Amino acid sequence: MLIQTRRSGSDRSGYAGERGAEAVSGGEKKLNERKKLILKAIVEAYIANGEPVGSKYLTTNKQIACSSATIRNEMAELEEMGYLEQPHTSAGRIPSEAGYRFYVDQLIDRYNLTQSEIDELKTALRQKRSELDAIMQTAAALAAKLTNYTALSVKPRQARITVNRFEIMRLDETTAVLIMLIGGTVKTKYIRSGRPIPPDAAMLLAGALNAKLTGLTADEITMPILMETERIMGEYDFLVSPVVKAVCETISVFDGGELRFEGINKLLSFPDYYDMDRLREMLALFEKKETLLEVLSDETRKDDQVQVFIGRENVVKVMDNSTLVFKTVSQNGRPVGAIGIIGPTRMDYRRVIATIDSLTRSVTDALGSPRDDG
Amino acid sequence: MLIQTRRSGSDRSGYAGERGAEAVSGGEKKLNERKKLILKAIVEAYIANGEPVGSKYLTTNKQIACSSATIRNEMAELEEMGYLEQPHTSAGRIPSEAGYRFYVDQLIDRYNLTQSEIDELKTALRQKRSELDAIMQTAAALAAKLTNYTALSVKPRQARITVNRFEIMRLDETTAVLIMLIGGTVKTKYIRSGRPIPPDAAMLLAGALNAKLTGLTADEITMPILMETERIMGEYDFLVSPVVKAVCETISVFDGGELRFEGINKLLSFPDYYDMDRLREMLALFEKKETLLEVLSDETRKDDQVQVFIGRENVVKVMDNSTLVFKTVSQNGRPVGAIGIIGPTRMDYRRVIATIDSLTRSVTDALGSPRDDG
DNA sequence: GTTAGCACTCAGGAAGCGAAAGTGCTAATC
DNA sequence: GATTAGCACTTTCGCTTCCTGAGTGCTAAC
Numbered sequence: 001m002l003i004q005t006r007r008s009g010s011d012r013s014g015y016a017g018e019r020g021a022e023a024v025s026g027g028e029k030k031l032n033e034r035k036k037l038i039l040k041a042i043v044e045a046y047i048a049n050g051e052p053v054g055s056k057y058l059t060t061n062k063q064i065a066c067s068s069a070t071i072r073n074e075m076a077e078l079e080e081m082g083y084l085e086q087p088h089t090s091a092g093r094i095p096s097e098a099g100y101r102f103y104v105d106q107l108i109d110r111y112n113l114t115q116s117e118i119d120e121l122k123t124a125l126r127q128k129r130s131e132l133d134a135i136m137q138t139a140a141a142l143a144a145k146l147t148n149y150t151a152l153s154v155k156p157r158q159a160r161i162t163v164n165r166f167e168i169m170r171l172d173e174t175t176a177v178l179i180m181l182i183g184g185t186v187k188t189k190y191i192r193s194g195r196p197i198p199p200d201a202a203m204l205l206a207g208a209l210n211a212k213l214t215g216l217t218a219d220e221i222t223m224p225i226l227m228e229t230e231r232i233m234g235e236y237d238f239l240v241s242p243v244v245k246a247v248c249e250t251i252s253v254f255d256g257g258e259l260r261f262e263g264i265n266k267l268l269s270f271p272d273y274y275d276m277d278r279l280r281e282m283l284a285l286f287e288k289k290e291t292l293l294e295v296l297s298d299e300t301r302k303d304d305q306v307q308v309f310i311g312r313e314n315v316v317k318v319m320d321n322s323t324l325v326f327k328t329v330s331q332n333g334r335p336v337g338a339i340g341i342i343g344p345t346r347m348d349y350r351r352v353i354a355t356i357d358s359l360t361r362s363v364t365d366a367l368g369s370p371r372d373d374g
Numbered sequence: 375m376l377i378q379t380r381r382s383g384s385d386r387s388g389y390a391g392e393r394g395a396e397a398v399s400g401g402e403k404k405l406n407e408r409k410k411l412i413l414k415a416i417v418e419a420y421i422a423n424g425e426p427v428g429s430k431y432l433t434t435n436k437q438i439a440c441s442s443a444t445i446r447n448e449m450a451e452l453e454e455m456g457y458l459e460q461p462h463t464s465a466g467r468i469p470s471e472a473g474y475r476f477y478v479d480q481l482i483d484r485y486n487l488t489q490s491e492i493d494e495l496k497t498a499l500r501q502k503r504s505e506l507d508a509i510m511q512t513a514a515a516l517a518a519k520l521t522n523y524t525a526l527s528v529k530p531r532q533a534r535i536t537v538n539r540f541e542i543m544r545l546d547e548t549t550a551v552l553i554m555l556i557g558g559t560v561k562t563k564y565i566r567s568g569r570p571i572p573p574d575a576a577m578l579l580a581g582a583l584n585a586k587l588t589g590l591t592a593d594e595i596t597m598p599i600l601m602e603t604e605r606i607m608g609e610y611d612f613l614v615s616p617v618v619k620a621v622c623e624t625i626s627v628f629d630g631g632e633l634r635f636e637g638i639n640k641l642l643s644f645p646d647y648y649d650m651d652r653l654r655e656m657l658a659l660f661e662k663k664e665t666l667l668e669v670l671s672d673e674t675r676k677d678d679q680v681q682v683f684i685g686r687e688n689v690v691k692v693m694d695n696s697t698l699v700f701k702t703v704s705q706n707g708r709p710v711g712a713i714g715i716i717g718p719t720r721m722d723y724r725r726v727i728a729t730i731d732s733l734t735r736s737v738t739d740a741l742g743s744p745r746d747d748g
Numbered sequence: 749g750t751t752a753g754c755a756c757t758c759a760g761g762a763a764g765c766g767a768a769a770g771t772g773c774t775a776a777t778c
Numbered sequence: 779g780a781t782t783a784g785c786a787c788t789t790t791c792g793c794t795t796c797c798t799g800a801g802t803g804c805t806a807a808c
Contacts, residue, residue, distance in 0.1 A: 054801050067751050072802070090758045090801050131564060167543045169553060169560075177560055179543060179553055186551055188560040190505060264638065265657030268650055276642055283639030428770050441782050446771070464770050464789040751808070756801105763796080770788090777782070 031081075031102075037064050038074050039083055040107040043095045047348055050271060052092035097311040097345065100323070104308050104349050111350035113358055117146060121359060125366040132184040132336065132367070136329070137260055139339050139363050144263030146355050149343035152326070155258045156297040156337060160217050161251045166209035168202040176202055178246055184331060184367070189246040193239060201236040205243065208232045218248045257297055259289045272321060272344035281318045291316050296326065296338055304328055304335075306353050306360075311345045321345050325352050327360040331367045339363065405452075405476075411438050412448050413457055414481040417469045421722055424645060426466035471685040471719065474697070478682050478723050485724035487732050491520060495733060499740040506559050506710065506741070510703070511634060513713050513737050518637025520729050523717035526700070529632045530671040530711060534591050535625045540583035542576040550576055552620055557710065563620040567613060575610040579617065582606045592622045631671055633663045646695060646718035655692040665690050670700065670712055678702060678709075680727050680734075685719050695719050699726050701734040705741045713737065 031039065041061050045053040055068040055075060064071065075093055078084045083099035086092075095103065113121075124142055125135060136153040143151035167179040173196045178189045191197075212229045213221060226244060230237040264286065273279045285292060295309070295316065309324040325347075326340025339360050341352050405413065415435050419427040429442040429449060438445065449467055452458045457473035460466075469477065487495075498516055499509060510527040517525035541553040547570045552563045565571075586603045587595065600618060604611040638660065647653045659666060669683070669690065683698040699721075700714025713734055715726050 052801090056801075068801095069751050069753095070749085073750090076803080086802085088758060089803090090756085090799090092801065165543065165545070167541065167553070169539065169541045169555065171539070171555065177555065179541070179560070179562075181543065181545065181551065186553070186562040188553075188562075263661065265654050265661060268654040268657065274650060276648060280639050280642040283642065287637065287639060426770090430770075442770095443782050443784095444780085447781090450772080460771085462789055463772090464768090464787085466770065749808105751806100753806090754804090756803085758800095758802100759798105761796105761798090763794105765793085765795105766791105767793100768789105768791085770790105772787085773785090775782100775784090778780085 031078075034064070034066070035074055035078055036107060037061075038071060039078055039095070039099060040103060042075075042084065042093055043099060043103040043107070046094050047346055050346060052087055052094050054092035057092070094346075097313070100310050100345060100349070101313075104310070104353075108350055108353070111354040113146075113354055118358060118362075121146075121362050125362055132331075135363060135366060136337055136339065137262070139329075139359055140260060140262040143339055143341060143355060143359055144266060146359075147341055147343075147348070147352050148263075148266055148269065149341045149347065149352065150264050150266050151262045152292070152296075152340050152342060153260050153262075154293065154296045154326075154338045154340075156293075156335065162215045162217055163209075163247065163251065164214060166206055166213065166247075168206040168209075170197060170199060170202045173197070178243060180247065180250060182251065184336060187250050189250055191239075191243055191246060193242065195238060197236075197239065201233075201239060204233060204236060205239055208240075209243070209247070213244070213247060218251050221248060257293045259293050259296070261286050267343070270344050270346075272346060278318075278321065282322070285316065285318050295324070296340070304330065306357050308349070308353070323347050323349075325349075325356055327356050329360050329363045329367070331364070336367070405455075408438070408440070409448055409452055410481060411435075412445060413452060413469070413473060414477060416449075416458065416467060417473060417477040417481070420468050421720055424720060426461055426468050428466035431466070468720075471687070474684050474719060474723070475687075478684070478727075482724055482727070485728040487520075487728055492732060492736075495520075495736050499736055506557075506705075509737060509740060510711055510713065511636070513703075513733055514634060514636040517713055517715060517729060517733055518640060520733075521715055521717075521722070521726050522637075522640055522643065523715045523721065523726065524638055524640050525636045526666070526670075526714050526716060527634050527636075528667065528670045528700075528712045528714075530667075530709065536589045536591055537583075537621065537625065538588060540580055540587065540621075542580045542583075544571060544573060544576045547571070552617060554621065554624060556625070561624050563624055565613075565617055565620060567616065569612060571610075571613065575607075575613060578607060578610060579613055582614075583617070583621070587618070587621060592625050595622060631667045633667050633670070635660050641717070644718050644720075646720060652692075652695065656696070659690065659692050669698070670714070678704065680731050682723070682727070697721050697723075699723075699730055701730050703734050703737045703741070705738070710741070 038058060041058055041064060042053050045057065055071040058064055058071050059066075059068050075084060078099075079086065079093065083096055083102055084093040085096045085099075087094065121142055124138055132155075136155065140151040140153035143149075161182060163180045163182055165181040167181075168191075169177040169179060171177060174193050176191045176193075176197055178191050180187045180189070208229050211232070212225055216225070221244065226240065229244070230240045233240055264283070267273045267279065267282065273282065295314065304327070306325060306327045309319075311323065312320055314322070314324060321344060322342060323345050324340060324342050326338045328335040328338045330336060339356060341347075341356060343352070412432060415432055415438060416427050419431065429445040432438055432445050433440075433442050449458060452473075453460065453467065457470055457476055458467040459470045459473075461468065495516055498512055506529075510529065514525040514527035535556060537554045537556055539555040541555075542565075543551040543553060545551060548567050550565045550567075550571055552565050554561045554563070582603050585606070586599055590599070595618060600614065603618070604614045607614055638657070641647050641653065641656065647656065669688065678701070680699060680701045683693075685697065686694055688696070688698060695718060696716060697719050698714060698716050700712045702709040702712045704710060713730060715721075715730060717726070
């Protein structure tokens, strides 16, 4: 079962500071201000340095005005509550998954990208205006570059895929290309016929397809429709069956969704992935795609806020110790994909969340509404 | 400077057995039969086990009928000649790059895939008949699966990219999709105009583009051609400039070639890549693409035989300790891409070469000649 | 409730040691 | 002259041992 970040207000990013944390609903334990301060400091120090943080180190933090002994007591309690862990007795503490979760939900500060980063983002995206595939890939590349983690972009599995419009391009006597507009993307498919395809047959076919098959899913293309289309085609009815087959193939395959990665090598920057087995499993996951697509597609539509899945919250077993952060991208108010980051649980959440948030917002802007605008 | 495998005959695969090895031309040193046997045994043992091989171990090889002391003497000479290396005094020997090269050029046995492997290959490819992009990707995935190394597929940088045919698909009042047939692939580009694009303008535009721009490279599209096209378009001349810009963008970008990888996680199966730095550099190389494309594209056309670049023979510095094996794929006798394997120098050359050879052959068959066949 | 002090624990590095593997060389043998 | 047996030598690798430093938990004092 996936646990989603809970939020109180309708704050734009959903990531407020400490305000309202006291009033949080439900099963979460209350933490006094000092505990929060300590937890926050531990998470941030651990994110920054990757080493367990000890009580002495925390005394250097100006905001925490008490001795190491006191901090030790608080830490012991935080550990008891499940927010901290100890790799071994004589090491400092590191955040548990629950600790990260609490941090992400309630302690994190709002972080803003610098103006130059935002500019980079906008100009990079402007160039590819509204080519959905290209724009998503560019966005993922940007996300990888800005965050230094591996980024992913996904076009979700769509329940109902239909072709908006057909076109036929004749190449020569017996060959033609079938062009299909599906949502914001164009798919093509070769058609080879044993018999000649005269120009008027191509025109007729395009017309027939547009008349009969637009707006239909693969399931809805039934025998009567086929026969009706063949009737329209008259003497060229032999073209209908192979072409419709090609159409069905396309809209079925397309259904699978597409998942791309950028910056895979960034994984290796983190000691968290120095374990070869973990790394291999991660890369295998990247190539299998189905599992990850499931996570992304199932959840994609729920929310237009940044989603954070920490460690074992992920259905995918492999992803212990890894966090997935993503947000959907919309066009005309409908989600058409998502962009995200995958990296170690010990991740710079502030930065990653801010980046993904801005990025998806910019992409959504850049995509605009390709049909409606003047 | 790249060194290519030299071959003597016109043997189909270019990988003969020992025959004729004695008669090899030029600067290569002659090896007596026993040395060859020993070198071959060492290379194969090292490929199989990944550990330096010692003289004692080689006595278990039936073909080498002499004592360990004799073998030691021969090994010492082979080392002097540059075919073997010693990691440290008390270890066995491993092949040097020159050793691998000699092995690949002259000692390797012909290896054939099993019938079931060939069948898998054919059926997998048949399904995607002649969709160039899809077929190349499938082929790379197959190569990765069959060899257990990382595979790559590439559509080479083409010096002269031209559009064979244009088509315009009108979406609504102000939006259209420009469809370009380039070689065997179809590229699309959105066109948005501030002003309405009536249906007859779309038709007229397609006609004008086909008349004026087909067969031209980006460089060859000059001002006079633009003006002539605008003249043809009459009152719709405002469409010409943005559309031609889109065309140029496409054929320039396309020029870059495309490079895809399959089975990146396979890299991790080999202790050769347990060094994190090497691994990271390798992954970075995979993402940068340009460097690798250069190697592949430059050499791609030279030869229709399997090409093997061992270690430092590769221009790319990162690829010490790595070997690149690839072969071009042709359509209508013209190279349209290449499929290859990248992996540790200690690679199963027999198997990899055989696989790439069969695979590219099958792909070439599957691609057929899309314009000429009945 | 907070702090100082102290005993305790544990990871990680350095040093030392012996076993195993494989070589190079010499002298004997075919 | 080519081959082999034998032996001393070198080097890695795994193992144990020891030591240090960091950080804790607990107790007693403030």
